[in-house]
Amino acid sequence: MASLAALPLAVVGQVEKGFIQKRTGSACQGKPSHLFCFDWARENIDRYGTPTLQQLELVAISIVIGFVVAFALALLAHRRRWLRPPLLAGTGILYAIPSISFFLLLLPITGRSRETAIIALSAYTLQIIFRNVTVGLDNVPASATDSARGMGMTERQVLWRVEIPLATPEIIGGLRIATVSTIAIATLAVFAGAGGLGTQILGEANLTFPTTILIVIGIVMAMAFFFDAILLTIQYYATPWRRARAS
């Protein structure tokens, strides 16, 4: 973290200045060995509200955009098989770009903005969602699509009435992984000037003060559990047949 912090401060500094912690609560002042300072946390918990909401917003928007794009690409590749390898490779390359570099690369183009963060965060979800939707559609039993066509469903009906419903578990599975990783990566949106919980970690002073880092980790994990629980609930109600087994 030390080398990381040195690099972007010049860029980040302008906006983030106001956020960089002024440690008021004092009981643990200057004791880096003290892992978590409850006094300080109690006094300063308010300052995490806005960054948390910012991060929630970034995650939600990025996941929706990423899902729409990846889902559309997966349906396209389902009809036109030859599109699959280039799309897998393309989204794979996006996924492989180190996240900080991605934010910094976009800065000259889209500037310091929420949009910059959303572009990068959405791009990261493509690979996971695309792959899962593709696998889900592949795993639909051929007998079900065969009988669907044989009984007179059009290709569109086969897709929306048979294939996509049966691929739901894999599709939601992909969304869950993508969401959890986006929640974590969104902490770095601070480098794009988009705020978020990263603001609460960044700042040289914090590197010797782990309390705020631990609080951020805690909020990020809670957020991940929350989103995961929502998606699991959706899956539960969207796939009643999976709960039905021979009695």
Next chain:
Amino acid sequence: MPTGEAAPDIQSQSGASSVSYEGATKRYGSSGAFAVDHLTLEVPAGEICVLVGPSGCGKTTAMRMVNRTVEMTEGDVLVGGQSVHDREPAQLRREIGYVIQQIGLFPHRTIAENIGAVPQLLGWKKDRTRARTTELLELIGLDPELGDRYPAQLSGGQQQRVGVARALAADPLVMLMDEPFGAIDPINRERLQNQFLRLQAEIQKTVLFVTHDIDEAIKMGDRIAILREGGKVEQYATPAEILMAPATEFVEDFVGADRALKRLALMRVSDIDLWEAPLAHVGQATAEVRAKLADPDVEVPYPLLVDSERRPLGWLSARDLEAETVPSAPDSPLGPLLDRDDVMRDALADLLQGEAQYAAVVDHAGRIDGVLSVEIISEFLASPQAKTEEHSAVERPHG
């Protein structure tokens, strides 16, 4: 197992269409191998036509031409006199029932939703679909309450019946069945076959039925088309004709060396001329019975003891006849007792298992109708009509 006997007047409004193949051909690649080679055959409305042959004979391909899940390279198929080429595939398919070996129920839909799939595509009102679903569940002998379950909650046999019900839902003109009972264990397969035959007797659909199993073909088919590799029809005839007079060596091999026995599976005891046994009643003077036996035309050398209703009680031995009058307890037990409606092959099995030369045959009321013997059966099989001379040594069950 509940059966479909409680069929409502489900077919009052229904119909069936003939299916005619007219030089229907499928080739892979522009000059590639034939999957189906200029197939021409006519399936009359209301009959079951079985397409049978080894794997790679094009039977499934031929079947799929009817609903255009396989597109012909050349030729035509007429359904009810209308070319399938003139129909929009999805519309055509909604009028044709489709059952496959893997059943292909939609795992994410309930049984009722599965059965209602085609009505839904056709835009039926919900009430009508629901009524039809209940009707069909009863027809296939399933509790209508199972309609709320998912396919995974049903046994394989139940699922297959649902598959048939789903294909029947919109009252199709033609049914396509691709090895529908192929994945079912032998006991349940037999039940499903019987149930489908009972059903078919009521609904009288035109059915194209694909199988690789000649026994199933003989059992299910009104007509059988035997195909060989390269999609050529070797013979198209009724099961009896195919067994009696195989058109080619291929058919003869495919039908198997035991085709005489298979013929027996198509016959009932009442189809054959039975022998008449000399009858004896309790208390009758044995002299009368002995006189009957002395008749040179007598076919069965043992008198059969019957009661006052002519129901057989047992066979009289020579020792029984030494008494003055016929005893009430005969010396020899009755042995196998056959019904006029028994399938001939089962009757033969009963004879052989009972180690009996003769078996009494009774009518519905249990009254004696005649006597069946192993000799009658072997004479029948050896007769020119049965055309089994060349195999007779093998096929006669015993010397």
